[in-house]
Amino acid sequence: MRLDLSPDDLLSTTRAVRKRLDFDRPVERQVLLECIELAVQAPSGSNSQRWHWVFVTDPDKKARLAALYNRVFATAYTPAARDQMDEAGKRVWSSAEYLAQHLHEAPVLLIPCQWTRPATEGSQAAYWGSILPAAWSFMLAARERGLGTSWTTMHLQHEEEAADILGIPYARCAQAGLFPVAYTKGTDFKPGPRRSLDEIVHWDQW
Template sequence: MLDLSPDQLLSTTRAVRRRLDLTRPVSRELLEECLALATQAPSGRNRQRWEFVIVTDAGLRAGLADLYRLGLTHPTQHISDDGVDRAAGTASRQRGMASGRHLFEHLHEVPVMVVPCVRSVRSAQPPSVVEQANTWGSILPAVWSFMLAARSRGLGTAWTTPHLHYEEKAAELLGIDYQEVQQAALIPLAHTVGTDFRPGPRADLDQVVHWDRW
């Protein structure tokens, strides 16, 4: 366990891509410790609707990595512009692009992939905003608890979603019931190269916080 205060843990749990140790195996014991803490997360509907698929088999990891790359190079869904200015010339943007390229090239080498899932029956009609909020409110706290637990044990994680462009193929690969279970993400996990992560650059509070009214 790393010697981190709660504030340090919360502020230094980064999306780790380039500093994942691709050569060091992760023990099942460590994974189960993180998963046990994740099960204690609050749920959006007061009952646990989520489950995790832990992928360590090399062939399955390679298959998921291929779907991840396919989702980036040949996406099946349009992602709407969120209106946030992400100037390509900024140093942080350049670092992010380099980090993304590294993961693109080496994802299949990451020793563990975690696929958080939530039980949600698919329907022909798009889900309402309330239904979406309930669905994601049931899985996101558990995943964040898992990531914090991983960080405290010297493990790095990153939330990724490109493979969801081919979610049905991923479901077939992993034996997931596509009609009854929805995948939320693909999280690469490994020991980190060094543990000296720092808080990331973020907007000032007065740019993102609204008191009483927008």
């Protein structure tokens, strides 16, 4: 399945999909591999390509990862914190809560990884800049194929436990996120609310 989105439509409608993930429709391995083929065309520092891509489809492993995620979610998303939010924030909250409750039901969870752990000193930009563009390219390629994803990072507070579940060599390899992947219910998505360019663009002077 290809949506034939224009580049601009693809870039402006690839959303964090949570409530519209179709948990009942399987995702073919071949489609996931196509997305990875495109993702690894992204840049990496010195073309180092130290990325690894861990797809999780095993129900027991998905449930254990979702439990780690929820351990963090429960501490971050408290009713008191929710009450502080404006309406837009509450909408994202409701969506995030839904995902937390259903994460284990996603047909696929993807954990992008990078070989060697991030240095505690020196360039974080070079380190993360060598994996995150590829991860986003994966999401764009997925969207073009009717798949939805959502960037998440909460489970990383328990990264070592997640590594144990999946046999990832934690001491040598860092996880960059955890993305549910599923076909979307409907394929129409709109540009999201964003700050105006006036607030964020600077010419020659801050």
